[in-house]
Amino acid sequence: MTVRLEQMSSEEFQQYLSFAIKHFADEQIKSGNWEPQEAISKATQEYEKLLPKGQNTENNNLFTIRDGSKEVGMIWLAQITNEKGFIYGINIWEGNQDKGYGKQAMQEIEVLAKKIGLKSIGLHVFAHNKIARGLYEKLGYIEKNIKMEKTL
Known part of the structure; x- marks a missing residue:
C-alpha cells in the first residue's frame, strides 16, 4: 500500500462536498447539536x-x-x-476503512504541513467517534478542550 495525496479535481470536490454536507449534518444530529429539520441547511451554510x-x-x-x-x-x-493548520475533514471511504489509510494520510498531511511552514495542526473530532479519537491519540494529538453535556 502506497498512500499519496493529490489535489482534488473539480468533479472530486463536488462529490466530496455533497458527501461532506450530509455527513456533517448527520454527525451534528447524532451529537445532539442540531435538529434534523435544520441540519442540512446549517451544514450547507458552514461549508x-x-x-x-x-x-x-x-x-x-x-x-x-x-x-x-x-x-x-x-x-x-x-x-x-x-x-497553525487545521484539518477540517478526513474521510476514508467505505470499504477502505481499517486498512491503515487514515494513519498514512495523516502522516502525509504532516509532511505537507511542515513544508509550508506550519508548526502545529489542530482538528475536531466528535466524542462518539471513538475509532478516530484513538487514531489521533496514537499519532500524538492531545485533547485541548472537552465540552460535556447532560441531557435531562
Missing part, C-alpha cells in the same frame, strides 16, 4: 462560510487520498495562520 470559493479557497488544501490509482478517501488541511 459556504469555510470554502467560499470552493476548492479554490485560499489557504485550503483539499486532497484525494489514493492508493495507486484507487481513490480511498479525502483530507482537507486549512492554513489558519503562518504557523
Whole structure:
C-alpha cells in the first residue's frame, strides 16, 4: 500500500462536498447539536462560510487520498495562520476503512504541513467517534478542550 495525496479535481470536490454536507449534518444530529429539520441547511451554510470559493479557497488544501490509482478517501488541511493548520475533514471511504489509510494520510498531511511552514495542526473530532479519537491519540494529538453535556 502506497498512500499519496493529490489535489482534488473539480468533479472530486463536488462529490466530496455533497458527501461532506450530509455527513456533517448527520454527525451534528447524532451529537445532539442540531435538529434534523435544520441540519442540512446549517451544514450547507458552514461549508459556504469555510470554502467560499470552493476548492479554490485560499489557504485550503483539499486532497484525494489514493492508493495507486484507487481513490480511498479525502483530507482537507486549512492554513489558519503562518504557523497553525487545521484539518477540517478526513474521510476514508467505505470499504477502505481499517486498512491503515487514515494513519498514512495523516502522516502525509504532516509532511505537507511542515513544508509550508506550519508548526502545529489542530482538528475536531466528535466524542462518539471513538475509532478516530484513538487514531489521533496514537499519532500524538492531545485533547485541548472537552465540552460535556447532560441531557435531562
